[in-house]
Amino acid sequence: xxxxxxxxxxxxxxxxxxxxxxxxxxEFAAALHEIKSGGLYKFKSPTWETYLQDHWSGKISRSxxxxxxxxxxxxxxxxxxGAKPKVVTTKQAQKLQKLPTxxxxxxxxxxxxxxxxxxxxxxxxxxxxxxxxxxxxxxERSQIDLIRMYANDFSILVKAAKALEMRIEQLSHPLTHGAxxxxxxxxxxxxxxxxxxxxx
Numbered sequence: 704x705x706x707x708x709x710x711x712x713x714x715x716x717x718x719x720x721x722x723x724x725x726x727x728x729x730e731f732a733a734a735l736h737e738i739k740s741g742g743l744y745k746f747k748s749p750t751w752e753t754y755l756q757d758h759w760s761g762k763i764s765r766s767x768x769x770x771x772x773x774x775x776x777x778x779x780x781x782x783x784x785g786a787k788p789k790v791v792t793t794k795q796a797q798k799l800q801k802l803p804t805x806x807x808x809x810x811x812x813x814x815x816x817x818x819x820x821x822x823x824x825x826x827x828x829x830x831x832x833x834x835x836x837x838x839x840x841x842x843e844r845s846q847i848d849l850i851r852m853y854a855n856d857f858s859i860l861v862k863a864a865k866a867l868e869m870r871i872e873q874l875s876h877p878l879t880h881g882a883x884x885x886x887x888x889x890x891x892x893x894x895x896x897x898x899x900x901x902x903x
Contacts (some may be wrong), residue, residue, distance in 0.1 A: 784808030
């Protein structure tokens, strides 16, 4: 019973905050986020959708609520990564969520740095974030292409090394050709070492 009372009280508190700050993006998003993520809506409705229909009808749709909550989640991710955004709009969140969580902070900070250098303003625009996300996506693709290239070269070197090893075994007079083959094996192994170092 105490959990029910506490839950209802917390829900009422967050609903009051959400109503009071309906026009204020930050407080409203934070309150709505807690109502959903904390499962507080279940004290009044069986599902999130019915809760919004029953208690927020005409004020906010489910798609709008989910976008607002998503933006607040991104804001929390940025803050946990050391960034300090005053607000993250739904459009900015959609841009940043194209990236894995660990790269969202890098994209935001890149956009914020550019905005500050251009206008001495710390808060990046949606266009700044879009450009930063595109740049990081391109960097990631380039790294993947580089890894694939090294992996292909490594595969070729491994096949060459195996072929040489088989050749050594097949030689009927190893002492005649041994020095030459040892030299080739050394070159192959050196190439493999270079590839391994590049992949680290």
